[in-house]
Amino acid sequence: MSQEKKNKKAGKTPRIHARDLTPKEREGNFKEVALGYTPAMAQLEALRCIQCKKPKCVLGCPVRVGIPEFIKLVAEGKFLEAAQKIKETNVFPGITGRVCPQEDQCEKHCVIGIKGEPLAIGQLERFVADYARETNETLPLPVSPSTGKKVAIIGSGPAGLTVAGDLAKRGHEAVLFEALHQPGGVLFYGIPQFRLPKEIVDAEIDYLKRLGVEIKVNYVIGKIKSLDELMEEDGFDAVFIGTGAGLPYFLGIPGENLNGVYSANEFLTRVNLMHAWEFPNFDTPLHHHKTIAVIGGGNTALDAARTALRLPGTKRVQLVYRRSRDEMPARREEIRHAEEEGVDFHFLASPIEIKGNNGWVTDLVCSKMELGQADSDGRKRPRAIEGSEYALSVDAVVIALGSGVNPLIAKTAADLKTDTKGHIEIADSDINQTFKPGVFAGGDIVTGAATVISAMGAGKKAAEGIHNYLMCRDSQV
């Protein structure tokens, strides 16, 4: 058989699906739901790739992972090499393989997806990363000699972690400042354990430490130090800002201050960061609610809804979204998992008031919506149907409407340009440099709430930019 024919055939075999925990197995615990491939499954799936000469899949990936190359290595059983291949462009494949919205990115463009199911690129990426981690892959420690340059990285989400790793590898001294007591950003406090086990984030952070990155937790930059102080007094030659978009939006409807109303950030932080599900062995509580409404349709809303379902005492979780299932911005896999687990979806509904009694939530009043014309971004705009109000009887409401950026840093640095929403403006988007000399930025603080991989991509560009900035400055002296 010619290579060509063999390839064609390869594309036609069905996609290999890894097992998920059954809904029963998920009840009342935070175990990871999507199980990974075995080596045999991974090899079988990798063989489906037809090794396109002009791989479309790569164009769908924000950081241009060498997809056909790593897949080929998987097919050959060279899993560690495959991991190395991915890490040339994507340092955290164990994370992205799990949380990237693949159906909108790499897999969306995979050619075999035109007729059948696209290649399971995310699953394979996750497999090789897990394989490498579990076999105690010896990751290269920096060979670059120390440059004597010091860079402050503010915020330890995916953007900051990427910058820190890349700079350390190039011999710069990288110091990561994190406001919370735990590094990881949304990877830690936002995305739940059942989707992204914390051990995976911990392993990446450990690796950074071995690379020599210093991590200073409990440092709120803008409060304890300003940017100028970092650069002028503490001797940092450059700064990267990756503080994310962590400011929760509320609805601005009556009743939001009632007890039992949470932002998704609070709800998830209590559980993920503070271990409220292990109360009273951990001190931070979360009230046991019976019926919970979650408002929103993104990953955050689904994470909150699925977390709520797993908490003791929960009887029913209703997700209220103002458009329909097709418009939900969440990952398809999460929507499927949420359905399997029994989250009740209320589509085309929008909250107008939260009612309470004695200071506690009793009802969420919603209005029915209909979809009108598609607006400029192609999504159909929802409109309230007059007189369609109805009440859901609930004792908690979790608001997951997305988030804005925190103004803490911009407030203390007048020469840092921000747009009307507070996003830091970029002067040179090839290297993510801001308008303030020596200061770079990337991730959600620049783009508004986006994705893990785009934050990592921005971090990679910025690291490159910072490196050149540091080295050029030297050669000019």
Add this chain to the structure above:
Amino acid sequence: MFRILDKKLLAPRVFRFEIEAPDIACKAQAGQFVIIRLDEHGERVPLTISDALVEKGSIVLFVQAVGKTSLQMSQLKVGDFILDVVGPLGTPSEKGPFGTVALLGGGFGIAAIYPIARDLFRAGDKTISILGARSKDFLLLKTEMESVSTEVRRVTEDGSCGAKGFVTDELERLIQSGEPIDRVVAIGPPAMMKAVADLTRPYGIKTVVSMNPIMIDGTGMCGACRVTVGGEMKFACVDGPEFDAHQVDFDGLLNRLKTYVPEEREVRDKWMREHSEPCRWESSFASSSRLNR
């Protein structure tokens, strides 16, 4: 890790801690706070920075042992460590000079009033401090408050020191005496701050209070600390904790503070069962429960 350099029992169940935190000490301003977490299982708890000793690289905190965390902290010794201390958080108090300022401290709110009084006094304001507590033993920081006040007035609920009654009674007497007051700053239990706001409102005296809602991150990320001020939602950890007393929705705050009362009791009781002499704890609770609220 943050080392405890000094610890003193100042009043029944009220402790003064000096904690090594040089970076925070350099930056701390009146009106700001830190969030501490004692150990891996601990809760994040906000505490006002009462003083910063820059030369020693330490901050001073006052803790009233009321719940699990504060009880556990009260059992720590000099030389022990606190796992996490983050700060300084919050917007600093407005700086004077304002003219004549009445500073009202209720119970261990006096510890939070002290740095504000100190700064205003140094800025040249006439500072009239009105300090109130349940009884004489609870009137903290006697000499410190005297050193930063033009005048100190004391009141106790049982009359064991100064006039018998509440800080609001004394403030009313002050206003009635015709003393022109440019500003009132009141820190203490929410019920006291609310009473002060109600008293000064008709006189149109600018009044500032410090809100103490439940907090988690302290950086504006979770929204747990939201309070309603002038009909708008504010986050006490970044927009406050000080707000215009005449704009604050105290009832909303009081309601939200009740959210975790059963759970707070549960962890506190669990901790007390696991840690020596439950009877002693129980009785000290019963005797000072009125001070907590």
